[in-house]
Amino acid sequence: MDNFTEFNKSETRCEKQELVSDEIGRIACIVFLSAIVAITVYGNLMLIVKVARRKQFHRKINVFVISLAVADLGVGLLVMLPSIVHEFTRILSLEKHVTDKLLFLFDCMFTSSSVMHFTCMNVDRFVAVSKPFTYFRIMTSRVVSLLIVLCWGVPLGISLIIIARTEMKKCDNAIIVNGAPALSGAFIAFYLPVFLNFLAIVNIYRNVCNQDKLLCNQIKNSNPGYSERHQKRETRVTRTLVILQIAFTLCTTPFFVLLILEHISGVRYSNTTWFALSWLGYFNSTINPYLFYFLNKRLKTSR
Incomplete structure (x- = not known):
């Protein structure tokens, strides 16, 4: 994400400021940020194991949750950790041009992959609440696999295009990125999907509220208990998705x-x-797995 930032129009900015000048402050920052990395890795690994152990992949939302956790795990290991090394040490030398572009690729891809996962989750939720009786015929394994490919393929494609159209310069352990590719990438990878996700989640929430009585009336005669359980589950999943997207928007919008x-x-x-x-x-990526874990009662009670 921070690779978007070092850009200019005149290409005259070629200066890298030290984030922390004194050695004690640098060590403190390394320890603090490394703790965040550890919490991120542990949380996402825990979520992957917890969801996988339940083996409820007939609920397609769980497939997207695992894929999102893998993306967040990638942020921790391949973005956050190299960021610490890059900013506070000189281990990663910019003389290695291939390494620079690889880190830049991970940065763009993993940090933009989350919004694509939320988009696919919204598709799943929209089908679940608008067409509950044909959900499993629509959200087949093939469709879910295609959406997962899009979750990873679109961010990768955007990242490769940005890299290909970006002039990267070595400048005192920094990378200079021109404004046009960074801004176009930000619009495609963030602003547009977030806007569409906002419209989608509002529509999904309205459908959940409006279909409470309709769904209950349609199935209560055959199975009254199932009616209540089904609607509570759909409402709970939708609420969790809303909270996760709010957290994502609050964390990423300032940048x-x-x-x-x-x-x-x-x-x-x-x-x-x-x-x-x-x-x-x-x-x-640190808070996502913990939000999902604590908002899911069944996940907390599973071993």
Whole structure:
């Protein structure tokens, strides 16, 4: 995510500021951020194991949850950890151009993959609440597999296009990225999907509320207990998805808003500001598994 930030129009900005000047502060930052990485890795591994052990993959939402957890795990191991090494040490040398582009690819791909997963989850929820009786005929294994491929393929494609159209320069352990590819990538990978997801989740929530009575009336004669359980489950899953997307938006929006502001106004914000906002976005991968875990009663009671 922070790889979007180092851009300019005149290509005259070629300066890397130290985030922390003193050695004690640097060590403290490394320890603190490494703890966040550990929490991120543990949380997502825990979620993957918990969901996989339940073996309830007939509920397609669980497939997307595992895939999202894998993406968040990738953020922890392949984005957050290299970010610490890059910012506070000189182990990753920019003389290795291939390594630079690989880290840049991971940064763009994993941090934009979450929004694609939420988009696919919204598709699943929309079908579940609008067509509950034909859900399993629509959301087949083939359809779910296609959506999972899109969750990973679209971010990868966007990242490769940005890299191909971006002029990357070595500059005191920093990468300079021109504004046009960064902004177009931000629009395609963030603003547009978030806007569409917002419209989708509002529509899904309305469907859940409006179909409570209709669904109950249609099936209560055959199985009254199932009616109540089914509707509670759909409402709970939808509520969890709403909370997860709100958390994602709160964590990532400041970064992309500042990206637009810097490009429009020409004001150059400090590296510390960009680093903090980048890690606020990364932090969403830390809280996702814990939010899902604590909002899912059945998952908490499973062993």
